[in-house]
Amino acid sequence: MSLTDFHFDGITIAYLLVGVIVTLLTVWYGRRNLREKGQSSRFYYTLLLFCAGYSITIFSTELKILLAGWEIMGFASFLLIVVDRNLTPGNKLKAFFIYRLGDVGLLLAMWASHHLWRENPTLVSLLLVMTASAQSSQLPFSSWLPQAIENSFTTSGILLATLMVQMGVFLLLRSMPFWEHQPSVRLLIALLGAVAAAMAAGFARLQTSLKRRVAYASMAQAGLIFLEVAAGFKSLALAHVAANAMLRAYQLVKSQGTGNGKHPVQQRAKTWEDRLPIKLQYTLYLIYMKEWGLYSRLSKYLKA
Amino acid sequence: MTARNSSFDEQLVLHELKHFLRGLSQPGAFDYSNPLHAFQGHHFHDALRCASEILGYQTTVSMEGYRSLYNAKRVKPEILEKVLIEKKGAANIFEWQDKVLMKKFPAEIAPRIGQLRHNGKNRFKTDLDEVVHQKLFRILDNYLDSGVADWQFPVRGRGFLDSMREVESKSYISIFRTARARNLLLYAGATISDLLAILVGDQSLFEQYLFDQQFAHREWSGLVSSLENNVHHLPDGRTISLHDLIVFELLLEIDALDHRLKSHWQPLATGLTERQEPLFAPLPADERSEVLTIWQEAVEWSYYDQVLSKFYRPTRDDLTYGKPDQIRIEPSEAYADDKGENLCILGTKFFARNLALPLNASRHAYDFAVDRDGDMLGNILEKVVPSCGAANIGNFFAEASLHDNSTVSRIPMRLLCVIEQFPETALKVIRRCTEAYPWFLNEWAHLVVIEPQSHGIQVFKNGKMIAYKADRQLENATD
Numbered sequence: 013m014s015l016t017d018f019h020f021d022g023i024t025i026a027y028l029l030v031g032v033i034v035t036l037l038t039v040w041y042g043r044r045n046l047r048e049k050g051q052s053s054r055f056y057y058t059l060l061l062f063c064a065g066y067s068i069t070i071f072s073t074e075l076k077i078l079l080a081g082w083e084i085m086g087f088a089s090f091l092l093i094v095v096d097r098n099l100t101p102g103n104k105l106k107a108f109f110i111y112r113l114g115d116v117g118l119l120l121a122m123w124a125s126h127h128l129w130r131e132n133p134t135l136v137s138l139l140l141v142m143t144a145s146a147q148s149s150q151l152p153f154s155s156w157l158p159q160a161i162e163n164s165f166t167t168s169g170i171l172l173a174t175l176m177v178q179m180g181v182f183l184l185l186r187s188m189p190f191w192e193h194q195p196s197v198r199l200l201i202a203l204l205g206a207v208a209a210a211m212a213a214g215f216a217r218l219q220t221s222l223k224r225r226v227a228y229a230s231m232a233q234a235g236l237i238f239l240e241v242a243a244g245f246k247s248l249a250l251a252h253v254a255a256n257a258m259l260r261a262y263q264l265v266k267s268q269g270t271g272n273g274k275h276p277v278q279q280r281a282k283t284w285e286d287r288l289p290i291k292l293q294y295t296l297y298l299i300y301m302k303e304w305g306l307y308s309r310l311s312k313y314l315k316a
Numbered sequence: 317m318t319a320r321n322s323s324f325d326e327q328l329v330l331h332e333l334k335h336f337l338r339g340l341s342q343p344g345a346f347d348y349s350n351p352l353h354a355f356q357g358h359h360f361h362d363a364l365r366c367a368s369e370i371l372g373y374q375t376t377v378s379m380e381g382y383r384s385l386y387n388a389k390r391v392k393p394e395i396l397e398k399v400l401i402e403k404k405g406a407a408n409i410f411e412w413q414d415k416v417l418m419k420k421f422p423a424e425i426a427p428r429i430g431q432l433r434h435n436g437k438n439r440f441k442t443d444l445d446e447v448v449h450q451k452l453f454r455i456l457d458n459y460l461d462s463g464v465a466d467w468q469f470p471v472r473g474r475g476f477l478d479s480m481r482e483v484e485s486k487s488y489i490s491i492f493r494t495a496r497a498r499n500l501l502l503y504a505g506a507t508i509s510d511l512l513a514i515l516v517g518d519q520s521l522f523e524q525y526l527f528d529q530q531f532a533h534r535e536w537s538g539l540v541s542s543l544e545n546n547v548h549h550l551p552d553g554r555t556i557s558l559h560d561l562i563v564f565e566l567l568l569e570i571d572a573l574d575h576r577l578k579s580h581w582q583p584l585a586t587g588l589t590e591r592q593e594p595l596f597a598p599l600p601a602d603e604r605s606e607v608l609t610i611w612q613e614a615v616e617w618s619y620y621d622q623v624l625s626k627f628y629r630p631t632r633d634d635l636t637y638g639k640p641d642q643i644r645i646e647p648s649e650a651y652a653d654d655k656g657e658n659l660c661i662l663g664t665k666f667f668a669r670n671l672a673l674p675l676n677a678s679r680h681a682y683d684f685a686v687d688r689d690g691d692m693l694g695n696i697l698e699k700v701v702p703s704c705g706a707a708n709i710g711n712f713f714a715e716a717s718l719h720d721n722s723t724v725s726r727i728p729m730r731l732l733c734v735i736e737q738f739p740e741t742a743l744k745v746i747r748r749c750t751e752a753y754p755w756f757l758n759e760w761a762h763l764v765v766i767e768p769q770s771h772g773i774q775v776f777k778n779g780k781m782i783a784y785k786a787d788r789q790l791e792n793a794t795d
Contacts (some may be wrong), residue, residue, distance in 0.1 A: 217465065217467035218458060218465055218466075218467050219464070219465055220457045220458060220461040220464045220465050221464065222464060225464070225465075283468070285467050286470070290470075290486055291486050291487065292488075293470050294470055294482075294486050295487045295488040295489055297467070297469070297487075298483065298487050298489055298491065299489060300467075301455065302451075302454075
């Protein structure tokens with residue numbers, strides 16, 4: 013393997029930088045927090061595996077190598093979720109199934125790109141979009157991220173909420189040549205992103221647990237980034253990815269420090285929602301509290 | 317317990333539920349109020365048995381867990397033998413040794429709580445908890461949130477049920493999926509017994525149903541019932557009560573059944589063929605629970621014995637060896653929670669000087685010579701025993717460590733109080749203690765008195781002081 017086998021461009025550099033910073037932050041944070049839980053060595057090995065998968069993915073020149081990295085990364089992040097070895101059926105396995113679903117999309121896309129490219133580029137693009145959207149916790153696979161983060165250590169949560177979620181965007185950016193001349197696919201990506209952003213932004217405002225809030229906020233931002241990518245603003249998307257990753261990592265690190273020991277506030281300041289007409293306000297609140305019914309519907313099908 | 321007849325008294329049942337939910341305010345974290353509070357009048361092992369077989373708490377290590385402790389030599393055979401003789405008499409020792417070490421017992425006993433609703437699950441072919449809990453918890457979580465969420469629950473200054481009514485009446489979409497539950501909430505002003513009449517039917521089963529329902533999410537119910545008394549803990553003038561929670565949960569359950577079975581369903585009681593025992597009917601000790609009791613005693617005394625043997629210094633040894641070396645008690649993390657103090661030592665500095673005590677011991681300077689009539693001792697005991705004791709009892713409910721059968725890392729233990737004093741004085745003092753005495757009498761905590769001059773050890777048992785022989789002492793005697 014020579015140096016030319018690596019792909020090295022703006023996207024790679026951006027992802028590499030974000031990856032290095034977040035990983036170092038995780039290591040530093042994990043050193044403080046995991047030792048007393050006795051899981052630190054297992055965590056670090058998994059982290060190394062994750063980094064390997066991450067690097068292979070971002071440096072890959074072709075879809076085959078990307079898939080290899082993708083698989084390693086998916087597996088490592090599942091291990092990160094269950095690093096406490098407390099595997100409750102249902103919640104954590106959901107992330108695993110959604111990853112697998114994404115992998116299948118990628119595998120099919122690879123196969124289709126060899127055999128069907130001339131006939132049907134739309135199919136390949138659709139499969140790629142499906143994989144990206146599963147990875148970035150977008151519609152219709154939107155519920156795995158909050159549950160995975162809520163049920164795992166904060167250290168794992170940082171990696172999931174920052175690096176893992178943005179890999180879907182990476183896949184879209186990398187595969188841009190496949191779909192950028194198809195308006196219908198671009199429209200689909202934009203639509204998925206916009207709806208997910210609108211949905212997750214509301215969910216994030218309602219969450220009573222900090223981890224879940226960060227997860228939904230991350231998901232909303234990923235939706236916006238999808239929108240930017242679909243519109244062709246590559247550099248803006250990259251800057252957004254980096255900024256979002258840093259902010260979420262910061263929020264998660266901070267959340268652990270203050271904990272949930274908040275003093276109850278007797279009277280809270282009014283928010284913009286309070287100015288809505290009362291019927292609309294109640295309706296919106298109920299819709300968002302029910303998480304658009306997605307949560308319960310999905311967990312019905314994905315009960316392990 | 318109050319007298320029970322077939323008619324249903326809402327206030328009385330609510331009161332009793334709160335009584336049993338006390339001390340469960342936060343999942344996993346108990347305050348110093350006693351989680352076994354409801355069974356406080358009972359002897360310790362009876363209370364544990366009731367908590368486990370009636371209310372479904374996991375209160376002891378599993379049978380295999382105890383046996384693996386024995387195999388790992390953390391329960392000493394001679395201590396087990398001693399406990400067996402004490403509980404069962406020397407004549408039956410072989411029979412019981414076999415039961416304790418070998419006999420197969422059914423792995424788990426289904427607690428009485430939850431059985432009625434389990435019948436309901438079979439009859440309705442619907443797991444109500446599964447359908448209702450997620451929605452209920454989400455709503456409760458949002459309503460009770462104190463400052464994490466950006467977008468607060470939109471209704472201010474009203475109770476839980478009123479808030480739900482307000483939202484339901486003005487929102488364009490409904491909380492419920494069917495019309496009946498909605499109408500019951502909005503227009504009927506239904507009481508708990510009205511709703512139970514729809515769901516359960518038979519009045520004599522109402523109380524049991526409510527206990528089943530609330531203990532299926534005891535942490536939430538405990539939180540609600542403690543918030544009911546601490547109104548100022550909630551922001552924006554919100555209030556919640558157990559009554560509101562129950563009404564709302566019943567409505568959600570009716571809604572779930574209506575949705576699932578399309579109103580083709582009869583109350584639970586109509587299809588019930590066999591009646592189970594009332595929840596709080598007397599619960600005699602069976603063989604399994606007796607064996608568990610023996611194991612728990614043996615585990616605790618294996619550890620305490622190690623501690624007590626350090627206090628025992630035969631004068632003969634003093635002459636031959638001079639000053640005894642500093643003795644280390646083995647680190648006790650294997651035995652008990654690092655955070656809890658399960659040893660409490662009251663004595664002079666001299667008394668504890670030679671002991672490298674484990675971290676989980678709290679030491680109180682107390683001089684028997686100054687305190688001839690024991691007033692000081694009484695004051696200390698009244699303060700220390702209820703708080704330390706409750707913290708230790710709380711360990712019996714730290715679910716995570718007990719549920720995991722493979723690693724018995726932390727074994728809950730009762731508090732051991734070691735006092736340097738003359739036994740007669742100590743006995744007089746503890747009998748005067750109104751707070752602490754029931755703890756010792758019902759064996760919720762152990763009391764050991766060490767005679768200042770001879771260093772003889774006496775244990776308080778069944779209201780009397782009994783001479784105790786530490787393990788080391790036995791060894792010396794046989795040498």
